[in-house]
Amino acid sequence: MLVLQLAIVVVVLVAVAAVSLAQSAATFNRVEGRRVTALAEQLAGSQTLRFGIRHPAPAEVLAPLLQTTLTQSGVTSITVADVDGRIIGATNPTTIGDKMTMGDPRVAEGRGWSGELRVDEEQELVSQVPVLSQGTDLNNRADGSLGARIGTVMVGERSPSVLERLRGASSYLAIYLGIACLLGLLGSWLLARRIKRQTLGLEPREIVGLAEHREAMLYGLAEGVVALDPQLRVTLVNDVGRRLLDLPTDAVGRSLRELGIEGRLREVLAGEHDGDAARDAVVVRRGRVLVMNRMDVAKDGRSLGSVTTLRDRTELAQLERELGSFRSSTELLRAQTHEFANQLHTISGLIQIGEYDEVVSYVGALNRYRESLDLTVTRRVHDTAVAALLMAKSSVAAERRVELRVSERTTLQRLAPELSADIATVVGNLVDNAVDAAAQSGTPLSPAWVEVELRQDATSIEIEVRDSGPGVAPELAQEVFAHGFTTKAAAEGERGIGLAMIRLICRRRGGEVAVTNLDDGGAAFVARMSVQPLPEGAR
Structure with a gap:
């Protein structure tokens, strides 16, 4: 039981850590997604960027703008591609001339997109925004009509690792998990000790063996057996006892009064008699002559109830x-x-x-x-x-x-x-x-x-x-x-x-x-x- 409880504690802690990671990832995607999208839209609406895309040497014109934006914003990468998707400017010069990976085919149709992409062998949260020809804002021309797409801006922020997310979830998460682990271990140990005392030091497999032996003994007896608790509720009755007393199948847990047992039979079962009356007491129950023997059961001075055996003496x-x-x-x-x-x-x-x-x-x-x-x-x-x-x-x-x-x-x-x-x-x-x-x-x-x-x-x-x-x-x-x-x-x-x-x-x-x-x-x-x-x- 102790091993099982410890396994449950570990599973709970892992689940808590997973939830913390999921919350951290959701927070990162929500906050950083908005930031890179806003930055990409800002760059896409820049006249300098439009001019650089149309310049015969776009890499030289765009490099200062991209580097300055990178330094000021703290993002991981900024990439600009022409209308054909070929990179013409980037904070990583080695990628110039390569084909930009589009997160959604609709980006080529002038739609924006944000999500995770693998950029320069790293997983990044990126936002891809189309760059339109003229216009007072990102989507409209001065006359209100939609401009033609002349390129694409992609701003990316590197996704944190699992360890970084754990640290980012809470600065005290490791301490919290450690304290929870210690409390779980201590509680499991104390609970196991208490159950061990209550089960008289028996292991679960030994308890199962005792229960099986008890069932085999009780239902293999030719005599009836009825056990009552101190409140005169039936705690155990075998098939022979149920037949001799004509009890219902759901007799266990019900009191003698609920079962309609009164008179001499109740007196013998409840012990409401003088000393020797509990031995070989004769009771007539619904056409049967029964001989009953009752014994009180106690443990450490505490009454646990009684056990009564019944024999059919009719024959x-x-x-x-x-x-x-x-x-x-x-x-x-x-x-x-x-x-x-x-x-x-x-x-x-x-x-x-x-x-x-x-x-x-x-x-x-x-x-x-x-x-x-x-x-x-x-x-x-x-x-x-x-x-x-x-x-x-x-x-x-x-x-x-x-x-x-x-x-x-x-x-x-x-x-x-x-x-x-x-x-x-x-x-x-x-x-x-x-x-x-x-x-x-x-x-x-x-x-x-x-x-x-x-x-x-x-x-x-x-x-x-x-x-x-x-x-x-x-x-x-x-x-x-x-x-x-x-x-x-x-x-x-x-x-x-x-x-x-x-x-x-x-x-x-x-x-x-x-x-x-x-x-x-x-x-x-x-x-x-x-x-x-x-x-x-x-x-």
């Missing part, structure tokens, strides 16, 4: 949902095993003490309870997957001393497999959360309970799960889904994606999910989604 959440169903099945089998083991121990004890009639009564009671539960669920819920899920959840809830009830207003027909799976996911997550909340608040005097109600019409399905738990804190009621909390996490302040997945499924099905607190304690989660009935032939 992972789907896998977790599938794993959750397997885990739920495992828990169901374990709960049923525990329940059956208790019942077998009871039967075994009754047999050992000889209470055979009690064994029969006990087995009959168990059978009636199971048939009653099966009949209650299957009579109201005709979709086998959802019915099986509710019966399984009933065993798990009973193990935790929570009564799982199916509302009498429940009605659900058979569904398409994809919709049935989504309904089962929503019901399973809501019931699990409700059982967790109810189990924490149950007492012998106030048994814990969870009630499920499924309502279906021609276009939609509504799922409502009520519990006897402590309810949801009012400040979390509107944010719990957007923040990705589960009901248990809402009480403990941890993060999860259970309710976030429920909202994602509902919105994908054209619905929504909401939570309200019951008057007598507990919470009610209501999920709605559209439904496409199974064709008649498949029912």
Whole structure:
């Protein structure tokens, strides 16, 4: 950069010198051109000159006049030619008898001309004026008619050299150029030092290499990267980050507010949260479950902004949902095993003490309870997957001393497999959360309970799960889904994606999910989604 700046300074100085030369040349041509023209016109109108041109020995007659004029005027040369253009008198006697060089053919027709010509091996500014026969002035006779041309007068002034023009442009031009050169050198050196410090001592080619490596790294990552300055303006975002956040192509340079980023996403990107919230923060953004990690960037104690990485956990959440169903099945089998083991121990004890009639009564009671539960669920819920899920959840809830009830207003027909799976996911997550909340608040005097109600019409399905738990804190009621909390996490302040997945499924099905607190304690989660009935032939 220093070499480039010095080259620019030199070019500027050369340009200034060229302009000075051009101005000097223009001034010389204007001033001296007028002077030699005036002198040539004066000589052309002299009677002595007319007489000398017509004299048989013109050189002897014209020599004193030309020499005197040369001495008085200070011009370089004076030359007189006859009507044929042959030199008959000159301040340089060696040119007498030669042919005068005409600057313009119209001079032979009686016209004047001024310009530069090469005279005696030197470049001169000359003026050529015709000498007319009689007349009171240069162009007219006494009677007003134009006189006949009898010769030509040429007065010349030597053109100065480049060095002479530089000296003539200004007596201090060299000093000015020298001072300008020194200032340019000093300024270039100081500017180069400052840029060197700002670029951490890197040369331009090294900066280009870093930029190329940065681009390759950022756009080669499978994760999204978003960088913000201290004013929350986007300074960098790669293609993955732009896709995950659904940002426009001109997002760089715009603030979060201009991009329409609000709520939980803005809090994470801007760092408006408590310490650990910047690590693995779960955010739902337009149908995607995102995991975000934010880090502040500072240099020499000065904040430069922040960098946030984003990972799309939507597919992972789907896998977790599938794993959750397997885990739920495992828990169901374990709960049923525990329940059956208790019942077998009871039967075994009754047999050992000889209470055979009690064994029969006990087995009959168990059978009636199971048939009653099966009949209650299957009579109201005709979709086998959802019915099986509710019966399984009933065993798990009973193990935790929570009564799982199916509302009498429940009605659900058979569904398409994809919709049935989504309904089962929503019901399973809501019931699990409700059982967790109810189990924490149950007492012998106030048994814990969870009630499920499924309502279906021609276009939609509504799922409502009520519990006897402590309810949801009012400040979390509107944010719990957007923040990705589960009901248990809402009480403990941890993060999860259970309710976030429920909202994602509902919105994908054209619905929504909401939570309200019951008057007598507990919470009610209501999920709605559209439904496409199974064709008649498949029912």
